[in-house]
Amino acid sequence: MRSPYFFLPLALALGSCQTAAPAGAERFAAADHTGDGRLSRDEVNDYFVAGIFAERDRDGDGYIAQAEWNPEMKAAEVTQFKLRDHNGDGRVSLAEAQAHARKSGIYTEAFAEADTNRDGFVSREEAVAYYASKEGPLR
Ligand SMILES: [Ca+2]
Ligand SMILES: [Ca+2]
Ligand SMILES: [Ca+2]
DSSP: OOOTTTTHHHHHHHHHHHHSOOOHHHHHHHHOTTOSSEEOHHHHHHHHHHHHHHHHOTTOSSEEEHHHHOSSOOHHHHHHHHHHOTTOSSEEEHHHHHHHHHHHTTTHHHHHHHOTTOSSSEEHHHHHHHHHTOOSSOO
């Protein structure tokens, strides 16, 4: 049998990648799936969720555990958590969080607000301006 430490270096390497919260510019590029330098509605959704996800995933393992979601889970919050935990493994992956946000349309308003020239896309400049105008979770 292999030593239990065999996989440790890989785990550490992956962990350190994910621990560093992506800066806004990197996050923009990561969310820009089509690579055209602007974010569609779905891409903006993923962009916002990735930012919040990075903040909440304190141990940087790529999942949000219940304790990271909210240490004092009230019944309503447990329901919210379970809605996102699509595969029911007790933790929320980034993909699960993004899928839930797309479905619920919670960023529709934020998207409209960020798309100041109303062309249906959020440019890098619009994203920067939007974040500069906000305090709170949507950073
Ligand atoms: Ca985590
Ligand atoms: Ca899950
Ligand atoms: Ca725009």
